Amino acid sequence: MNDEVGGNRRRARFQALCQTLRPDLLRFAFWLSRDRALAEDVVQESMLRAWKAQDSLLDENAAKPWFLTIIRREYARTFERKRLITVDVDDLIAKEEPVLAAAEEQDLSEMRAALFKLPDEYREPLLLQVLMGYSTAEIARELDLSGPAVLTRLFRARQQLRVLCGEDAVPDGEA
Amino acid sequence: MMDHEHYRSAMMADPRDPDPALRQHRESCAECRAFGDSLLSFESRLERALKVDIPTSRDVLPFERKAASAARTALKAGPWRRFAIAASVLIGLGLAGGLWLALPQRSLAADVVAHVEDEPQSWQPRDAVAGADLEAVLKDSKLRLKPDAGIVSYASSCYFRKHFVPHLVVQTESGPVTVMVLVHESASRPVQFNEQGYRGSIVPVPGHGAIAVLMRGAAADPPGAEAQALQRIAERVSESIDWST
Numbered sequence: 001m002n003d004e005v006g007g008n009r010r011r012a013r014f015q016a017l018c019q020t021l022r023p024d025l026l027r028f029a030f031w032l033s034r035d036r037a038l039a040e041d042v043v044q045e046s047m048l049r050a051w052k053a054q055d056s057l058l059d060e061n062a063a064k065p066w067f068l069t070i071i072r073r074e075y076a077r078t079f080e081r082k083r084l085i086t087v088d089v090d091d092l093i094a095k096e097e098p099v100l101a102a103a104e105e106q107d108l109s110e111m112r113a114a115l116f117k118l119p120d121e122y123r124e125p126l127l128l129q130v131l132m133g134y135s136t137a138e139i140a141r142e143l144d145l146s147g148p149a150v151l152t153r154l155f156r157a158r159q160q161l162r163v164l165c166g167e168d169a170v171p172d173g174e175a
Numbered sequence: 176m177m178d179h180e181h182y183r184s185a186m187m188a189d190p191r192d193p194d195p196a197l198r199q200h201r202e203s204c205a206e207c208r209a210f211g212d213s214l215l216s217f218e219s220r221l222e223r224a225l226k227v228d229i230p231t232s233r234d235v236l237p238f239e240r241k242a243a244s245a246a247r248t249a250l251k252a253g254p255w256r257r258f259a260i261a262a263s264v265l266i267g268l269g270l271a272g273g274l275w276l277a278l279p280q281r282s283l284a285a286d287v288v289a290h291v292e293d294e295p296q297s298w299q300p301r302d303a304v305a306g307a308d309l310e311a312v313l314k315d316s317k318l319r320l321k322p323d324a325g326i327v328s329y330a331s332s333c334y335f336r337k338h339f340v341p342h343l344v345v346q347t348e349s350g351p352v353t354v355m356v357l358v359h360e361s362a363s364r365p366v367q368f369n370e371q372g373y374r375g376s377i378v379p380v381p382g383h384g385a386i387a388v389l390m391r392g393a394a395a396d397p398p399g400a401e402a403q404a405l406q407r408i409a410e411r412v413s414e415s416i417d418w419s420t
Binding site: 044130151167 | 221226227337
């Protein structure tokens, strides 16, 4: 009986956690995959995995990076499993136009299209920093990179975005 | 002393960097201050651009059902209902001729293998699942199992290819066999597969999708004979399911 009550409580807590984090995780998966349907699949599968592995989450305050790591792995697994083919980024942009469109601000649509065009190795650290609020050290840990390598990628990510959005490039002194 | 280039490179990598040296340079250099302002404006646009609204069609988190199903399966109450052994399904070992085919339905087979790999605990030897628990798992797919299906040692309602499907492990003379009842899939003919250490068969069930059966480890029988045996297990399971519920 106690086990059952404890199980229900645990389930409710975990469910609440998922509900809270889901929008950000879905956004992250979307920008990672550039595919809304795939993002939904990845988040859905990740939550199942997280449920099964919830005992390994020792601190609920660390839930977000914990989920995020699961999502990145699940996305990589999907990639391996389905052997996703390379597609034209303009086709991706056209396909996700309803999500990328920002009727009120044309420059947001432009920025979103530019984000789609960023190479994965630049887009991912940028997402972690701007969308998920990761520090350079946290990004380095998550992506298994050195701190300087992360900074270089972030520099180049913004550099490319600026150019794609019609702004001046910044002299690449360090990176 | 920080120069313009260092300031701009650092800001481009992390515009919110609270480093006092950056702040100090910004305050002392009008040109870099203008650059910083412009970059922060760009950053604000980037942040807003990333906050897309993603409408989702899925209101129910899958683990809720999964968890409920797992909880039911974990209950070990009451006497075990033992179904008649499925040994006879392996009689056809002498019948050769099954081909270990390449995979016209590779993606389905690969997904089945990937799913089974994710649930290694399903293979662990254990007592038969209680009849009520088994019934609950099958009920999600509106199915029932007749009492001659064999000993079911694992039963879970699993989220697979956007549907909840029964994932069973049936004990046979050849060892545990995973069975997945895929009412939402279609198969035009039986297909055998052998990948990542799993051998299996996907068998069509007219009007009710398909059934996937698979075993793990090295084959004890010649490929043709084992393929035949797996197919017969699938057919036997299919016959043991009451599809009309």
